[in-house]
Amino acid sequence: MPRVTTLLPATEDAIPIRCVDAVGWPALQAELPPLAAAFATASGFEAKPGRTALLPGPDGALALVLYGVEAGGRADPFAVGRLPEALPEGTYRLENLPGDPALAALAWRLSGYRFGRYRERPSPGARLVAPEGVDAAEIDRIADAVAAGRDLVNTPANDLGPAEIEAASRALAERFGATCRVIAGEALEQGFPLIAAVGRASPRAPRLVDLTWGDTDAPRVTLVGKGVVFDTGGLDIKPSAAMLLMKKDMAGAAVALAAAEMVMGAGLPIRLRVLVPTVENAVAGEAFRPGDVLASRRGLTVEIGNTDAEGRLILADALALADEEAPELVFDFATLTGAARVALGPDLPALFTEDDALAADLTATGLSVNDPVWRMPLWAPYAALLDSKIADLNNVSGGPFAGAVTAALFLRRFAPAAKAHVHLDLYGWNPSTKPGRPEGGEVQTARLVYALLKSRYAARG
Structure with missing residues (x-):
């Protein structure tokens, strides 16, 4: 509505x-x-x-x-x-x-x-x-999808947990005749060990939402959204000031769902998949620890250098699932690093991809719809900063440099088969009111991704 x-x-x-x-x-x-x-x-x-x-x-x-x-x-x-x-x-x-x-x-x-x-x-x-x-109907569809996403980001964690993210996903699927399955419990532990480990300390069980829509023979596009409903930092606990806005750490999930609502509302001729790993990164006796070595869905082992770098862990398992069908395009959305905000501020999400033409298209499209991004380098030599002495890789570099780049390089290891992978590191929040952007939750890049998909695929319908 x-x-x-x-x-x-x-x-x-x-x-x-x-x-x-x-x-x-x-x-x-x-x-x-x-x-x-x-x-x-x-x-x-x-x-x-x-x-x-x-x-x-x-x-x-x-x-x-x-x-x-x-x-x-x-x-x-x-x-x-x-x-x-x-x-x-x-x-x-x-x-x-x-x-x-x-x-x-x-x-x-x-x-x-x-x-x-x-x-x-x-x-x-x-x-x-x-x-x-x-096209008034198009404008209204986009605005309503943005409003739904903003509602999710603005809702505090006591009223928005993994179960509520699941409910919102199921309601969206029902509206558009999509299929929605949810992986939780023992199936999550066995198939998605990183997601399970990050969410294990919370009384609100972690899960992976998997929504699919459209003709199975159409081009495959997958949206992956980080759904950390609240991030304490885990055992590497955040200071209180850094926790104040952590209800917005699920903004990546809100972006994925808002973009999906726009795509399905417009009836774009693609086979859309939306993957939302949703957890609460809490502190309790069962919390994962610095120094733990965790398995991942892709088979890579990950040493935990910092439990506050949990978003990339849950995205890694979701990206591995997405990659198993080698989609034409994979986008992941996440409030992932403070380093991206230091570099670009709150209004300009960082864009990472190895596809130069796609990066140029995304940048131009973002400007045309006033939903801008700025490309950052996937500088391959920095991947060595993620080396571990006892596992395939560490989840952090352990140093102060290039935090957004190393996070993107970490994620790239889990989607090697996708024809193109785009990582968007966003803030998900308007610190002050500006025209069209009231203070509070924001689904940055949702309109951009919808506009790009529309320009690429609408004519094929």
Whole structure:
């Protein structure tokens, strides 16, 4: 169900929002009716980015909104996402948009999201008419999928454990006629020993969700999402400040499910598989320990250098399962390393892949849909930093350098047969509110991956 008001069909009663930059403002001001022009002057309106003016008509009712945007084509594609909060209740239409009208409409929808599970937080009353030529149903599908993912990330761990991740996956599968199986208990211990080991200390049992959808003869695309519902760090326990946002350590799972919802909602002609290893990394007598050597599904043994590097362990077993059918594309999504955040900040997920053409396509697509990524190197010589004296590899390098790169190199060992493997190291959280991105949980790269899959496969349907 939609979380905020959907886009509306065209209506003559919609109040126009005129986008204007500093260059175009004098000419527009001269064209305004005298009353509106005088009101704009009296209110001190300047055509600077983010400025608004509410101009009355002859009857005193709101007749026109002026909205300042960047000049020279430098406008934020989501800039109009500031408007729903700034406008009174009513129906509006956008005029003179400086950029992509579909992104503007999406920004409006995404800005209206509110997480209201624990207290009422009504969405803004300003409603938008779909801009001409924009596929309103597509925008609404994307916005609803993002909202569902944000809900998962924003839900605290006391109400979102592995069982709830499973329930959300099953509900999504049921909506779209997908198949969903869950591996837990003895089957998990035997077949996915890394996932089982990471989740063993929690009273909430670990599991692996395996959702499949689409024609089995279609191109195979697999999405793998890290679903650590809370990360204490394990026996290498985090300091309290570092634990405050660890409810978001399952954001990779939310991204995978949100992207899957977009793909299935659009009916893309692919055979989609979604794998979500979901655990709680807790501290108890059965917790795995630094120095332990664990088996993996792929057969590689892993020495544990740090129990706080648990995400790559559960992803490794899930990637090994994905790799067994040699899919055309494998994406994994994870809030994996602080090193990626130090390098790129919270807004720019790190992209790792050995496929140069795919990396270029992902980078360009991310910019086109305002869901950006930045490619980082899979520098092969750094793989030696993961060497172990007693096992096939260690789960950490043991040093301060290239933490995001070594994590990506660790994961690459578990998906050798996939035609292309993409690792996305993301933050999964908006530290502050920006247009289209309210403060809180975020499903970074979900829209990007959907857009890439749509561009590659929609024409084959």
